Amino acid sequence: MTGAAERSRIADPDLAPGGHRAIDWARRHSPVLDGFVRRMVDDDSLRGRRVAIVVHLEAKTAFLATVLADAGAHVVVAGSNPWTTRDDVAAALVERGIEVHSSRRSSTEVWESDLMAVADTEPELIIDDGAELTVRISRDRPDLYSRLQGVSEETTTGVARLRQLEEAGRLPMPAIAANDAACKHMFDNRYGTGQSTIQAILQLTNRRLPGMRVVIVGYGWVGRGIATYVHNLGGRVIVVELDPVKALEAHSDGHEVSGLRGALSGADLVITATGGMRAIGQTHFDSIAPHAMLANAGHHDLEIDVPALEAVASSSEEIRPGVTRYQLDGDRPVFVLSGGALVNIAGGLGHPIEIMDLSFSVQAMGCHLLARGGLPAGVHPFPLELDHEIAIAKLESRGITLDRPDPTQRDTLGGLLDLTVDGGEDE
């Protein structure tokens, strides 16, 4: 390919050397993407296909882009968030002949125009995050939207948006719910967010976790992961849930379960992981203990209603990089980390590479499946057999092989039920 540099919009091409090193490091820790996936997608089904990747643009994402490009796809990349792009990685991708439209801390307008620039390359296939590109194309480029051949979606939020489109009769192409793959949400949402959220909070604040009273709002995959890491590292977990079954699960896992107000009044650290908005809002500020720190691990930057906090605070100041102190009632300071944005990405390095190796393997295989064609329009689950193959490839990269089931281990008592109709069951 020629002319990637001319077509791209990045901050500074001279930053490429640092970006290459970061991508090479990501490759080293991505054995599934670099092995199993590379072999599987190298069947010419991606050759010459236009693929758009709109995911947080850093080294791991960049490595995914290079794997698809190596399989012959024409890849175009933009960041799924105006704040998280790594400019050195973007520059390195351009040097590798991949078109990029993204720069760190761009304005919302510039970010929107970057997404439209990606749309203008008329992608056939999209690897999306939060369905950000898909939703915009459906709204602003109806002609192009009708020609899209598939979308593979990274997040819980994006899958929900695609299902809304489907229900409204406005999803004319197949979409893969990559998020719902076991190799994605069981690891990315739980271990990835769990480790990296705690890591980012400790790095941002230099505080001590043992003995800390940590309130976790929401006990889905993300909340569960965070609770496990906090507990294991010596923190005291208090879970807040609205869903009674999840609350019971938290209780059975040995965590204290409490209402939000009571929990906030004794908190040293509050982490939101609800996936909704305003989990902590106007009506809760009175209950927050002095010196408590608030951080968000969920999708929405508004899980903690920072604008409302700003409005009631008598003053606010960024007292350490990424740590803003809000004075409430004159003398009750509370601290918000990374402005309420996803703390592990905005205040840290994002997920560990090995986790994204799994998530992006799912995305790459989803994209490959769509490229091969044959799927009807609508949201599809990620095929179970591919989930298994990815898990096996990861285990093998760690030197682990699995036993096969022995025929004598099968439950034969099912025969007593006399449900056999035509005896067609195989071994």
Place this chain on the structure above:
Amino acid sequence: MNDTGRGMIDFARQFMPALETATTTVREAGRLEGRRVGVALTLEPKTACLVEAVASLGAEVAVFGSGHSTKGDVVEALTGSGVSVFAEEGAAPDRVAELRDRFIDTRPEYLCDDGATIVRRMHGERRDVLADLRGVAEETTSGVRPLRVMEAEGALMVPCVAVNDARTKILFDNVYGTGQSVVMAVLDATNMQMSGKVVVVLGYGMVGKGIASAARALGARVTVTEIEPVQALAAFHDGMRVGRLSEAVCDADFVFTATGVGHSLTAHHVTDMKDGAVIAVGGAGPPEFDPSIGPDLTESGEVRPKVRSYETAAGKTVFVVADGYCANTSAGEGNPIEIMDLSLALQLRALDFLAMGDLSPGVHLLPRHIEDEVALSQLEAVGIQIDQPTQDQIRAAKSW
């Protein structure tokens, strides 16, 4: 005026109640007023809180920090506040040596030392200032060791307090502080996942125990190597795998040294490691990991900030975090604030204890009541009350 450094110092101070209490206690005693105090600890925001506390007592304070662990923002914030600062972030070894000697030139009467770096120099090439030195508070295991050797050889000319050995220090700073922050600093430097990894920890002292338990808490499978049978048995009882270093390193993803002793891990071991293994030091720094002993290892550049690669003759690559300096202070911000609250409160109490002037040259422990007072001051600050023994219990405990 540097706002970042000032903000970080002010943020830290809010979570250092024990240091605040100790400052009040020492101020009432009045012994440090007008004294020349040297602080040669890792120069970051928490240490700055100690420095400012000592200065607030009316002492003349000089500060020294090494090149690899000094935080420039903090230097800027302290400079111009009446404290003499001899530290520059990233200073080369020659420059650090020059700064160190200028720090020694301030002729400190009382010294907070780290690794006995300064006090050893004052017993060697800089004996010219030794006459002014009245006492030393030593922060680390790695510093107390040579002080005890000096004492045994009759070479130690000043009273030294082994702050490191206080229970309120070693049970928390070394285990939770260093253990957790070393592991976190390595994850921050590498962006790697810990769960499912094979981790080898050299040494099961307080730091090794902390590293091993933090790694396990994050999902790693941990093998401990030891030369002390009792420590090895302790690791076994904590559920760690225990084995010989030469075998354990073969399948390690991460190798942490926590021995505090030079040449603990060498190129001999690296040769047997897996391609891609990551090496980090949680102990004393170079030459705890010594790449110069054994088969040739070729340094092949910085692959990302704070991570350098080495190639073996067989073409394997291993990665070393923070050039083998203690990873938490060199690749991170050091121990957590609340942990250093305890350690630095003890440092301040140790300076005051030394200033009472009752101690002979040698290595001394802090009295138990000081350990207890510092522990109680933090417990009270987090709202925890504990019981007192009843008269019956006291009688029972004293009977036979």
